Amino acid sequence: MKYALLIWVGVWRRPLRTVLTVLSIVVAFLLFGLMQGISSAFGTVQERLRADRLLTTNVSLLPLPYSRLGQIEKVPGIRKVAYAAMLVGNYQNPHNTVVPLAADVRRLFEVFPEWKVSPEVLRAMSSTRIGAIVGSALAARYHWKIGDRVPLTSPTVQADGSAVWTFEIVGLYDAVDSFAGANGFFVNYEYVDEARLLDKGTVVQYLMLIDHASEAGIISSTIDHLFESSPSPTKTESERQSVQSRFNQIGNVAFFVRIILGAVFFALLLLTANTMAQSVRERVPEFASLKAIGFSDGIIAILVIAESATIFIAGAALGLIGSSVFLTKVPVPLLEPRLSAPVLLAAAGMCVLTCAVSTAVPAWRARRLTVIEALRRA
Amino acid sequence: MLQQTIAVVLMNLRSLPERFAPSMVAIVGVAVAVAVLVSVLGMAQGFSHTVGGTGRADRAIVLANGVLSESSSQLPREVIAAVSDTPGVRHRADGKPMISPEAVVAISVRKPSSNTSVLVTLRGISASALDVRSEIVLAEGRLFRPALREMIVGQLAAAEFAVKVGDTLNLNGVTWNVVGIFAATGSGSLGSELLADVGTVLPAYRRLQFQSVTAQLESAASFQLFKDSVAINPVVNVAVERESEYYAAQSRDFAALLEYIAWIVGGLMGVGALFGAVNTMYSAVRSRSRETATLRALGFGSPTIAAAFLTEALLLCLGGAVLGAALARIFFGNATASTPAGTGEQLIYTFRLDAKTIGLGVLCGALVGVAGALFPMVSALRAPIPPALQE
Numbered sequence: 076m077k078y079a080l081l082i083w084v085g086v087w088r089r090p091l092r093t094v095l096t097v098l099s100i101v102v103a104f105l106l107f108g109l110m111q112g113i114s115s116a117f118g119t120v121q122e123r124l125r126a127d128r129l130l131t132t133n134v135s136l137l138p139l140p141y142s143r144l145g146q147i148e149k150v151p152g153i154r155k156v157a158y159a160a161m162l163v164g165n166y167q168n169p170h171n172t173v174v175p176l177a178a179d180v181r182r183l184f185e186v187f188p189e190w191k192v193s194p195e196v197l198r199a200m201s202s203t204r205i206g207a208i209v210g211s212a213l214a215a216r217y218h219w220k221i222g223d224r225v226p227l228t229s230p231t232v233q234a235d236g237s238a239v240w241t242f243e244i245v246g247l248y249d250a251v252d253s254f255a256g257a258n259g260f261f262v263n264y265e266y267v268d269e270a271r272l273l274d275k276g277t278v279v280q281y282l283m284l285i286d287h288a289s290e291a292g293i294i295s296s297t298i299d300h301l302f303e304s305s306p307s308p309t310k311t312e313s314e315r316q317s318v319q320s321r322f323n324q325i326g327n328v329a330f331f332v333r334i335i336l337g338a339v340f341f342a343l344l345l346l347t348a349n350t351m352a353q354s355v356r357e358r359v360p361e362f363a364s365l366k367a368i369g370f371s372d373g374i375i376a377i378l379v380i381a382e383s384a385t386i387f388i389a390g391a392a393l394g395l396i397g398s399s400v401f402l403t404k405v406p407v408p409l410l411e412p413r414l415s416a417p418v419l420l421a422a423a424g425m426c427v428l429t430c431a432v433s434t435a436v437p438a439w440r441a442r443r444l445t446v447i448e449a450l451r452r453a
Numbered sequence: 454m455l456q457q458t459i460a461v462v463l464m465n466l467r468s469l470p471e472r473f474a475p476s477m478v479a480i481v482g483v484a485v486a487v488a489v490l491v492s493v494l495g496m497a498q499g500f501s502h503t504v505g506g507t508g509r510a511d512r513a514i515v516l517a518n519g520v521l522s523e524s525s526s527q528l529p530r531e532v533i534a535a536v537s538d539t540p541g542v543r544h545r546a547d548g549k550p551m552i553s554p555e556a557v558v559a560i561s562v563r564k565p566s567s568n569t570s571v572l573v574t575l576r577g578i579s580a581s582a583l584d585v586r587s588e589i590v591l592a593e594g595r596l597f598r599p600a601l602r603e604m605i606v607g608q609l610a611a612a613e614f615a616v617k618v619g620d621t622l623n624l625n626g627v628t629w630n631v632v633g634i635f636a637a638t639g640s641g642s643l644g645s646e647l648l649a650d651v652g653t654v655l656p657a658y659r660r661l662q663f664q665s666v667t668a669q670l671e672s673a674a675s676f677q678l679f680k681d682s683v684a685i686n687p688v689v690n691v692a693v694e695r696e697s698e699y700y701a702a703q704s705r706d707f708a709a710l711l712e713y714i715a716w717i718v719g720g721l722m723g724v725g726a727l728f729g730a731v732n733t734m735y736s737a738v739r740s741r742s743r744e745t746a747t748l749r750a751l752g753f754g755s756p757t758i759a760a761a762f763l764t765e766a767l768l769l770c771l772g773g774a775v776l777g778a779a780l781a782r783i784f785f786g787n788a789t790a791s792t793p794a795g796t797g798e799q800l801i802y803t804f805r806l807d808a809k810t811i812g813l814g815v816l817c818g819a820l821v822g823v824a825g826a827l828f829p830m831v832s833a834l835r836a837p838i839p840p841a842l843q844e
Contacts, residue, residue, distance in 0.1 A: 095732045102725035106718065133626075137659050169521050230517060230527050273661070308626055338485045339722060346478045346729050353475070353736065 078378065085382045088354065093386060096350045100390025101397065103343040104422060108398025110332045111418045119415065123252060124315035127288035128186065131281040131298055131311040138277030139307055141268075147281055150297050152290045157182035158278040160264060162240060164229035166217060173213075173227055175242070175260045177267035180208060186282050189253040196246025204266045207242035210257030211249050219244055233270045240270075288313075340429060348433035351383050355437040362441055363449030376442035383434040391426040395419070457753055461761040468741070469765070475736045476769055479825070482729035483773030483818045484780065490719030491781040491814040495806040496790055497711035503802035504704035504794060507641035508697035510673040512585065515666040515683065518692045522703060524557050524574075524798075527662040528691065535689045536666050541679030543671045545584060551669035553582040556651050558658050559798055560624045564791075565615045571791070573610060574646045574798040575624065577654030585669045588641060589648075594618040594633030599650045602657065605633035609644035609801040613791055627657045642700075642794065645801040667696065707794065723821060726773075730825030734766050738833040745833055746841030755834050762833060766826035767819060774818020778811045 086093055131147070133139050141158065148156050159178040166173045176183070180200050184192055192208060200206045209219060219225060226241045233240070242262055250257040268275055285294055295311035302309045355362075362375055469476060508514075515536055516526040536542070537550045544550055556577035561570045580599070583589055597603035606616050611634050616622065620631045629649065637643035655661070670679055673695075680693040738745070745758060785804045794800035 091735060092732060095728050095735075099725050099728040099732075102721055102728065106721050106725075110718075163525065165519075169519050228519065230520070230525065335489055335718065338489065339725070342478075342482045342485045342725070342729070345481050346732065349474045349478050350732065 078374075078381070081378055082381045082385060085354075085358070085378065086385055088358070092350060092354075096347060097386055097390040097393070099343060099346050100387060101394040103339050104391045104394025104426075105397045105401075106339055106394075107336060107422055107425065108395045108418070109401060110336060111421060112398060112402050112415075114332045115415060115418050121315065121319060124313075124318050125288075126291055126313050126315045127285050128314045129283050129285060129291060129295060129298075129311055130314060130317055131283070131309050132279065133307050133309060137307065138274050138279055139281070139309065141276050141278050143281070143302070146301060147283065147298060150294060150301075152285050152287065152294050154284045154286050155182065155185045156281060156283045157186040158264070158281050159183065160267060160274075160277065161279045162227070162229050162231050162262075162267060164227035164231075164240065166225065166227055171217070173260055175207065175227065175240075175262045175267075177262050177264040179264055180261050183261060183282070184248075186284050187253075188284075189251050190248050190257070190259075191251060192246065192248035196248070199245040200263060203243060203245050204263060205242050206245040206263060208246050208248055208259075208261045209244050210259045211247045212257040213260060214244070214247055221246060231274075232272050234272050236272075240267075340425065344429055344433055347383070347387070347429065348436070351379070351434050351437045354382075355379060355441050359444065359449050362444055363446050366444065366446045367450070372442045372444075375444070376438045379438040379441045380430075380434050383430050383438075387426050387430040391422060395422055454754070454757065458757045458760045461748065461753060461757050462764045464744075465741070465761045465765050466768070472733075472737055472740060475733045479726075479730040479733040479766075479769045479822075480773035480776065482726035483723075483770045483821055484777035486719055486722035486726040486821075487774045487777030487814040487818050488781045489722055490715055490817065491778050491806060491810055492785045492804070493711060493715035493719065494810045494813070495781065495785055495804040497708045497715060498807065498810060499790065499802045499805040500711065500792070500794075500800070501701075501704045501708040502805050503800060504642055504708075505697070505701050506639055507643065508695070508700035510695060510697045511670050511676075512696040513668045513670055513676055513679055513693055514696045514699050515668065515691050515693050516664075518690050520692070523665045524559060526664050528554075528664065528666065529662060532666055532689045532691060533663070535686050536668055536683065539668075539679055539682045539686070541668075541670055541675040541682060543669045549581070551581065551584050553578060553585040553667045554651065554663045555582065555665050555667065556654050556660060556662075557664045558625075558654060558660070560647070562614055562622075562624065564613065566613075572793070572798045573614075574642075575604070575654065576643075576646050576648050577651030578648055579651050582648075582667075585667055586643070588638045589643065590636050590638055592634050592636045594631075597632055597648070597650055599652055601650070602627065602629050602653055603632045604629045604647050604649035605635050606631055607644040607646050607648075608634055608636045609789070610647060610799075613645075613789075613799075613801050625658070642800055645791075645799060703794065707792075719817075723817060726770075727821050727825055730766065730770055730821055731828065733769065734762065734826050734829035735832075737765060738762065738829045742833070742836060742841045746836065746838045750838055750842065758834060759830050762830045763823065763826050767822040770818045770822030770825065771815065774815045774821075777818070778806075778814045781814075782806050782811070 131139070138160070144156060144158060147153065157178060159176045162175045162177060164173050164175065165171050181197055184190055184197065190210075196208055200208060207225065214220070217225075221244055223244050224241055225244060226239050228239055230238065232238050242260075248257060248259070264278075285291060291313045295313070298311045299309050365375060366372070514523070515528070515532065516523060517528055520526045533552070533554045536552050542550045542552060558575045558577070559572045560575045562573045563570050578586075583596075591605070592608060594605070597605055604622075610616070616631055616634075618631055618634060622629045622631060624647075635648070651663070655663075668679065670676055676695050683689070683691065683693050748758060749755075786806050788804045789801055790804065791799050791801045
């Protein structure tokens with residue numbers, strides 16, 4: 076393309092200025108990639124939460140009676156029910172928090188089909204009272220192997236006064252497409268309930284899979300209605316809802332991101348508009364010569380736009396690549412920030428928009444140059 | 454030479470309006486970077502100031518051994534008697550020891566502004582707590598009466614959750630009457646909390662054990678005596694910390710995270726502003742290459758010329774920095790944030806854009822100015838004079 080050479084020469088007319096402008100664009104899109112990447116990761120992660128899994132807890136966060144299992148099972152629309160009690164503990168020092176869930180593990184894995192465990196491991200749990208099934212990620216973190224005995228210290232005391240609970244790892248499980256990942260520590264409810272001093276016969280939550288996610292609201296109200304006049308009324312909501320409200324506590328992340336990015340791109344717009352205006356102003360004689368030779372007004376305008384676009388695309392590409400590298404290198408807990416398609420699309424949009432706005436006036440001016448005036452100014 | 458420098462500087466500044474657009478680039482770039490840096494740092498400062506202000510050096514907090522925070526601690530009643538008898542504790546005029554056994558419950562409350570539920574701390578206290586926590590001052594209404602489901606609400610929490618005296622709150626299944634609103638003078642996290650009688654809180658939420666005992670010491674120096682005496686007491690197995698250190702540790706992680714974000718985002722934006730400033734200065738140098746060459750031919754020394762450009766750059770960037778700091782101050786100077794603190798309960802605090810933070814922002818702006826002027830200045834001084842004169 077013959078125009079390519081013209082555009083290229085135009086871009087590199089003042090190399091330093093071009094490089095500085097490109098670098099500014101790189102910084103802007105680096106920030107864009109980083110912040111949008113993290114912000115959209117929040118959204119993606121929430122997609123992994125199932126709207127067809129419900130959690131029932133006590134309204135006041137105290138334990139619930141175990142005896143409610145039967146009643147809950149009979150509610151129409153419920154496919155599988157599991158229950159769990161919790162031991163908050165730590166391994167070796169208070170900073171290594173491990174929270175064993177004491178449950179009927181068979182029921183638990185039925186309610187969480189995205190967790191993969193082999194049937195032998197489940198069988199081993201029923202024959203080992205102090206057995207534990209541990210998530211592969213958690214086991215990797217503390218270098219636990221099958222057969223290891225793990226002592227956990229917990230404020231929940233046992234009947235004999237001891238605060239140390241020892242479990243034997245009988246197997247590991249993996250998580251596929253799961254929000255929480257493979258970070259669980261599951262033990263037998265019967266053992267924990269018998270050994271603990273307080274809160275006997277209670278569970279901390281009921282977890283259930285329902286047939287249709289659309290019925291989540293109705294089923295939740297039905298369950299809560301069953302127990303609303305009992306001494307421990309319940310609150311039932313879908314997994315997705317309960318995590319979303321916890322995320323909302325952190326504050327409106329998306330809002331702040333948008334404000335910062337807005338400020339950044341405003342400054343960038345100013346910079347590039349100024350650069351393009353300067354560039355065109357300096358080259359008025361050249362454009363005049365081109366027009367005198369026979370290049371049409373339209374082509375001149377397109378040349379200006381193409382120059383600006385080249386700079387923008389180069390800067391945006393480098394900035395996004397940089398942010399992608401940074402996002403993969405730096406681990407963010409729970410999120411997997413990546414430059415997903417929507418983010419890239421948004422970046423492309425920003426690129427086009429900023430380029431268009433900053434180039435509009437200079438391109439129009441270049442188009443409107445009359446040859447005589449321009450040559451006179453030279 | 455000073456006269457020469459001043460003359461050249463003034464000459465440059467007078468021609469500044471000609472270069473309005475490029476100058477705006479530098480100003481806006483720096484303004485935006487400094488605004489973001491100062492705002493986020495202000496948030497971090499506000500957070501650690503509020504949490505840190507909760508603890509006093511002459512008070513000690515007793516928690517169960519091995520826990521990271523108050524809410525996961527459980528203390529049996531024997532601890533209260535043991536702490537009462539420990540040397541180092543201040544006594545009231547009537548001889549009673551100034552200790553406050555407390556229970557904390559995490560309560561789910563609806564925030565009217567965003568219609569989401571957040572966790573708030575409900576602290577069960579006894580009458581002795583008001584002696585120990587002298588910063589609690591009743592602003593409206595009255596104190597709760599023992600054995601009744603009455604509570605007083607911190608001013609910050611009352612504002613955040615739109616609660617007034619006379620309201621009835623249903624908190625996790627228990628109904629409470631709000632009979633008063635209190636202020637926690639000297640900041641501190643108490644302003645975000647709800648206070649009620651511990652004798653009512655414990656049975657209402659089916660608790661058997663306290664979470665902490667706070668003791669007013671005779672002086673900050675008595676802490677070691679108090680701690681050692683508790684340690685050798687065979688009846689109890691607890692951890693004793695100076696209250697100020699406990700709260701400082703609680704706020705450390707989140708404040709550090711905010712500062713990290715502030716410097717990374719602000720830093721990146723500062724780098725962008727630097728490029729803008731360099732661009733601006735290069736265009737300034739270029740547009741006055743003829744004047745500069747003339748001055749040099751006349752005998753004005755390099756330091757003079759350099760000083761002129763440096764002054765221009767500093768002026769623009771400092772101007773931008775001050776603008777950015779002012780914007781941050783206007784928009785966020787008194788903003789309140791409500792975020793989860795250490796253990797997940799809401800802490801309500803105001804941004805703190807104090808002189809130190811703003812000064813830091815302005816300093817960064819100045820640095821960008823100096824760095825941005827460097828290379829352009831050098832190129833201005835090294836340009837050969839004759840061709841420049843002919844431009």
